[in-house]
Amino acid sequence: DAGVTQSPTHLIKTRGQHVTLRCSPISGHKSVSWYQQVLGQGPQFIFQYYEKEERGRGNFPDRFSARQFPNYSSELNVNALLLGDSALYLCASSLRDGSSYEQYFGPGTRLTVT
């Protein structure tokens, strides 16, 4: 079975631009979460979506937004990019069926803002 997939793998943007990152969860998983991982640190929670509804939001500015589609795939959007947005953006999916909260992570999208 395919794991969590993310696209693109790498991306280079200029300050002030906008970026859209994409995530496809494991088949059957209805919950998708986004994390930002700055080099040398652990992942930081940005958003969680379940059944197309936002269920959690981390401490990130409004420049960050996301959505989940009927097929449970998800997009993370970041507007007005800053140098500090350079990071590895991770998507994780889970069943979230109450029996387990194991999250499966994708390989991430490496965003570089210049």
Place this chain on the structure above:
Amino acid sequence: GESVGLHLPTLSVQEGDNSIINCAYSNSASDYFIWYKQESGKGPQFIIDIRSNMDKRQGQRVTVLLNKTVKHLSLQIAATQPGDSAVYFCAEGPYGQNFVFGPGTRLSVLP
């Protein structure tokens, strides 16, 4: 592959020895804890989890110990292998919600 962390605490162990990675957590309300392994160029991989109503849980070659009194979590890896070399993160949170990750520890297995 890309480097996960350049200035992380590093634990170096000989192949075949046991490894112990420690983590201090901060939120007294956390009742769910997970250890993740992250290899260079990859996303974090689930290793083992533990609920706050337990103080020990064992998996295949791994054991997690939880001490709620001092808010401490540890991961023990038995008979460490070269493939165990990676960055290890603990994560905490209320069960069913999203997690706060620790800063990570790099495990280096020496031949």
